[in-house]
Amino acid sequence: MSLAELTTRLRDFAKARDWEQFHTPKNLAMALSGEAGELLSLFQWLTPEQAMRAMSDPDLAASIEDEIADVFIYLTRLADVLDVDLVKVANAKVDRNETRFPPKPEGA
Amino acid sequence: MSLAELTTRLRDFAKARDWEQFHTPKNLAMALSGEAGELLSLFQWLTPEQAMRAMSDPDLAASIEDEIADVFIYLTRLADVLDVDLVKVANAKVDRNETRFPPKPEGA
Amino acid sequence: MSLAELTTRLRDFAKARDWEQFHTPKNLAMALSGEAGELLSLFQWLTPEQAMRAMSDPDLAASIEDEIADVFIYLTRLADVLDVDLVKVANAKVDRNETRFPPKPEGA
Amino acid sequence: MSLAELTTRLRDFAKARDWEQFHTPKNLAMALSGEAGELLSLFQWLTPEQAMRAMSDPDLAASIEDEIADVFIYLTRLADVLDVDLVKVANAKVDRNETRFPPKPEGA
Numbered sequence: 001m002s003l004a005e006l007t008t009r010l011r012d013f014a015k016a017r018d019w020e021q022f023h024t025p026k027n028l029a030m031a032l033s034g035e036a037g038e039l040l041s042l043f044q045w046l047t048p049e050q051a052m053r054a055m056s057d058p059d060l061a062a063s064i065e066d067e068i069a070d071v072f073i074y075l076t077r078l079a080d081v082l083d084v085d086l087v088k089v090a091n092a093k094v095d096r097n098e099t100r101f102p103p104k105p106e107g108a
Numbered sequence: 109m110s111l112a113e114l115t116t117r118l119r120d121f122a123k124a125r126d127w128e129q130f131h132t133p134k135n136l137a138m139a140l141s142g143e144a145g146e147l148l149s150l151f152q153w154l155t156p157e158q159a160m161r162a163m164s165d166p167d168l169a170a171s172i173e174d175e176i177a178d179v180f181i182y183l184t185r186l187a188d189v190l191d192v193d194l195v196k197v198a199n200a201k202v203d204r205n206e207t208r209f210p211p212k213p214e215g216a
Numbered sequence: 217m218s219l220a221e222l223t224t225r226l227r228d229f230a231k232a233r234d235w236e237q238f239h240t241p242k243n244l245a246m247a248l249s250g251e252a253g254e255l256l257s258l259f260q261w262l263t264p265e266q267a268m269r270a271m272s273d274p275d276l277a278a279s280i281e282d283e284i285a286d287v288f289i290y291l292t293r294l295a296d297v298l299d300v301d302l303v304k305v306a307n308a309k310v311d312r313n314e315t316r317f318p319p320k321p322e323g324a
Numbered sequence: 325m326s327l328a329e330l331t332t333r334l335r336d337f338a339k340a341r342d343w344e345q346f347h348t349p350k351n352l353a354m355a356l357s358g359e360a361g362e363l364l365s366l367f368q369w370l371t372p373e374q375a376m377r378a379m380s381d382p383d384l385a386a387s388i389e390d391e392i393a394d395v396f397i398y399l400t401r402l403a404d405v406l407d408v409d410l411v412k413v414a415n416a417k418v419d420r421n422e423t424r425f426p427p428k429p430e431g432a
Contacts (some may be wrong), residue, residue: 002110002201006195006199016211017209019212024149024156029144030260031260033144033358034143035253036253037249037251037254037256037257041142048372050156051248055190065197068183071144072198074201075180078176082163084172084173087110087111087114087180089173090114090180091114093177097121104125135368140363145358148357148361149358152351152358153351164286191345212309217412248360248363268348268351271407282413282417284403285413286417287356295372296432298378304325305393307325310330
């Protein structure tokens, strides 16, 4: 499945449940931030080393995938209702970041 | 550009700046949540109606696209360092949501 | 109970459980943001009008009080480990805001 | 200044600027979460050790105090508009946590 197909699937999912009324930009930005907070909470008491190995714990890995999925779902919905192309705007931002943060010179 | 190509571009960008040391799962989850908070702040004082029309204001639209880009960039990086396939886990979550939230019956 | 007494109670609570090792500034900032996200999620699908009446629903009111408590607990802990006086820094910020945002003139 | 006095000051500040219309529970929960995200961003690239020493860097300390102030200001405003007593609900939550998380036995 592509990102475009996921976008359409999520749009149809909301429509079939009459949830479009709730999926306003303001509400979706809140839902996105709330899910990012839940993802954060999975890492908050871990040392950096424990966080690195998080995916080797099956239960924790499942929780992380679940929260990442929720963040991505709301981000995709928000981008859809605002008519924003996620990959395009991210790519344009990396273009700007190339200028703002020149790469480290070889041998530095 | 595809999501796979964006993932690779972001990985190369971090590597060229020696930023891989900062891009731990814990730090990236923080950066993601911080950017989601910045996106949120663009909508916080708007009425639902103003938020709906946000993209018709060129300056606000540019800020929204910029923050959405940042959220997506950190989400893509986090998924990459954790070896999570964004579209796959989102799709699996929608499968589960289909069961949890059956669609509204026709005519209801 | 005063804020000073709450601060001491929370410090003793962490110490008695050997949790001081987890209560680093970085981890507490994460916990604070995660709890702010949970509070946010209680309001995300409500209309502005429903959100205004939230405290008249006993179950929702209990959830809101619970999340506000968690946010305040982590904020108090974070301020304690950083040796920041919450009321003092907030008051100093309002002083600065008085200058940045002059009050609306009478009759305007 | 006490927390009660800060609450009154913030209420008067909003009233004098005709900002009560913006200070709905939903909007204040968003502002709180957004500021928590900004606080988070100050710690995101620091190692745990660097984060521990954050207050010894005067510029970083000023930024941290500023963001903690913003979080506390919005939390105080939110509690005020919802008629929630911050210290009381936090204290009640610690009462419940005493039961959920018994202290570590001496010598364990």
